[in-house]
Amino acid sequence: MTTADTSTTAASAPPTGARMTGRQVAALMVLLASQFMMAADFSVLNVALPEVGVSLGFSTGSLQWITTTFALCAAGCTLVFGRVGDYVGRRRIFTAGMVVLAVSSLVGGIADSAAMLLVARTLQGLATAAVTPAALALLTTAFAEPSLRTRALGLNSVMMSSGFSVGAILGGVLTDALSWRWAFFINIPVAIAAIAVVPLVVDESRAGQRSRIDLPGALLITLGLFSGIYGVTRVGEQGLDLTAGVALIAAAVLLSVFWTVESRTVDALVPVKVLRKPDIAFGNVAALFIFGGETALIFFTGLYVQNVLGLSSLVAGLVLLGIGTGQIIAGVVGPRLLQRVSPRTMLGISLALQGAFMLPALWATADSRWLIPLIITQFVNAFFSMMAALCFMVIATSSVDADEQGMATGMATQSQQVGIAIGIPLVSAAFATVVGQGTATAAKELTGIHVAIGVAGVSQLAVGLLLWLVLRSKFSSPQ
Template identity: 35%
Template sequence: MASRSAPDRALGRSWLVLALLSLLQFLIAVDVTVVNVALPSIGEEFGADATALAWVVNGYALVGGGLLLFGGRLADLLGRRRLFLAGAAIFGVASLAAGLAPTLETLIAARFGQGVGEALASPAAMSLIALLFTDPAERARALGVWGAISGSGLAVGVLLSGALTELLHWRWIFFVNVPLALVVVLVTPLLVRGDGPRAGGRLDLPGAALLTFGPVAVVYGILRAAHAPWTDPGVLVPLGAGVLSLALFVLVEARTREPLVPLGFFTDRTRAVANAATVLLSAALSTTFFLATLYLQNVLGLSPLRSGLAFLPFCAALLLAVTRVAGLIRVLGMKYTAITGLLCTAAGVGWLARLPVEGRLWVDVVPGMVAVAAGMAIGLIALQNAALHGVTEADAGVASGVQRSVDQLGGAFGLAVLVGAAAAVTAGTAGAADGPAALVAGYQTAFRYALIGVLVAALGMWLAARDDRRT
């Protein structure tokens, strides 16, 4: 009995650790979407327009996505528990700073801090799960729980944002993170064993700095272009600096002995196409969350609470689709499942591209959002699998890190480009007597561009699948 109970106790402890690690991942997932419904209230308090508000979303995604690979490397070199604790603490402190922010600039800086916390904690937590659950079946179950909690966090974030903004204040969407992050910091040392001896290695600090600065500078230039000509120094300088940083990143990775991303990783065609498609899909998804929320409140006049509740069909469709992806992959294969998700997203975005000024929630918004939700679940999960095509023990971690970074950075880039396009159209029609008409014209333009991007991604995946049949 004793010999059987010891492994059982160890497994039970592992699931307790998984629950603890998942709690922080849940908070991280919540904060991806929790700001969306609160954006109009934040904009009203700080007098900010859509392009300025985009930084509240993008600040988190850009820094988190840019530093994810670096965070994974730090976890390997400095210790996974140590990095998880540091990330949780930074996330909690940054959440408190966001809730107390006296200005929009301070809020954006705090969102940058939350991104740093995610970049340190999330890769460390994934590594801890892999080490805790060595049995393949148990590891699959654990990662399934991890993924389900992350997906539910995205849904809960939208609902929580509306309730807290309406019943309390938008600042509480950040304050609620603080006690939960504190629980994680205090309980982790009790449940997670200390880090053992670390392997030697070098940190690619120049690569990490360039990969973080480049996207931030490019997005800043794109958003500036919504209010100034493309030839304006305020647009050209950050765009040029960002592009130069990304080019230097490629050079640094080619010359560094221990790079964040070995350039040979992208020679696999399936991986390259899957990651490129992820950029375009994430751009459409981020834009849908952002602009649909503004449409519900600024055009249809819904309160924050009603706007959050309006996302209930989206959340239901998302969670239902997540449970069906594995079956679809078995029947259709990985690439055709990804194409199905992309086409479903395209149908939803196309529906939203026809948003009218005098719209109706259940006719003009909900059908498109439900299709986008299903496409998001099916498309992203299938593309994640495609992005791991042909990986080995040596590059599986790199493949996972690249896919997560591409997902977040693609959403940030897409949001900047498409919201900038919407703002430019709105500004060009601002002389119209009807203000909502100018807003809707901008939203329609952004959704049309997003639709083109998703269709291009579907075409790329179809070409890759067709080539596979020929070989």
């Protein structure tokens, strides 16, 4: 029986009644807190971008780089740091990442120029790329018992998914009450606490067999993802121009060469045999749609509430709490459900339902009475989004051996980060085809929002149904 078969059988078994030790609870708390903070860092400045631009002299067109710089580094380097953690120690990589986060947050908080702020966001992205897969690998190795691992992964998915939406709300509150600089400063005490506590409650974890680091593979995957994410971001903002086209073609070439190199390398960064596992391959594809669709929904919900309905950012935040509540409930219920239902089966169903409950927003009007049904349908959407995320994490981390956990969690985290990075630009491209460039009326924006959400929802529904058909077949069973 393969590792994946064993994990699926365990997930289908009745609860064992296993309990976490006090040390495991402490480890879980500090690792989850770090995951939440990393996810929140992606979006914490989104609502404060206009104020940051005025304060530091960003032009309107260059503001997007505050977010894009972070996303490029976080998504482009995650897999590399995840694999390095396998070799040198995941706790060591986690701690080093937290040190970089504390330093970069201080630099960002005191930044007096646009260049200085972008340096800080670059370092924050690198810190996220190091900490996120390391924390996830430490979780999977700390909780060997299947039911405890599934519970820990469920809570981790809650922190990662809700961190993006809460980060946007937190950024607004901090900016209004204090200053946008506190969106950086708030990270420092959390990072220092993690640096101090993790060595006390988390054991070091690394691969049993060490090999040389695959530098060519690391360079190719990093440059390929950089080019791809930049190209997609450019398409979302400027349309498919020459620069975007060159970036996307370069990404395709680099990733193709990466596949060729990895198939011929003994100590590959990502062994091709792993990439060929249907559970791994389809699970990571699903992650792009799970996280990309949800972040796009959050973005366009805020646009609808503020630009179409003319309500405040506080109301937009309260609407987003419906999404956060749905994610939290699914994070609690999901692990219990997955003890009875195969994650393979639930992944496709959950993604399809995530997309289906996005589509009622197509009938939203400029009447504020639409807020109640919007909150209800988005609550259900968020529930299934979290269920899909949990299924994906269980599949991605249980289909490989312990020595490859850093690689597996790096791939899983990278897929999540790439989804978050490209979700808004891709859906924004559909929005832009309706509203065009420049200022648009509320009515035109509403039409654009309908088109954007329709594209995201239908894509999720279609991919979810396809995954359900594929992963439930005999073909999906690892050989």
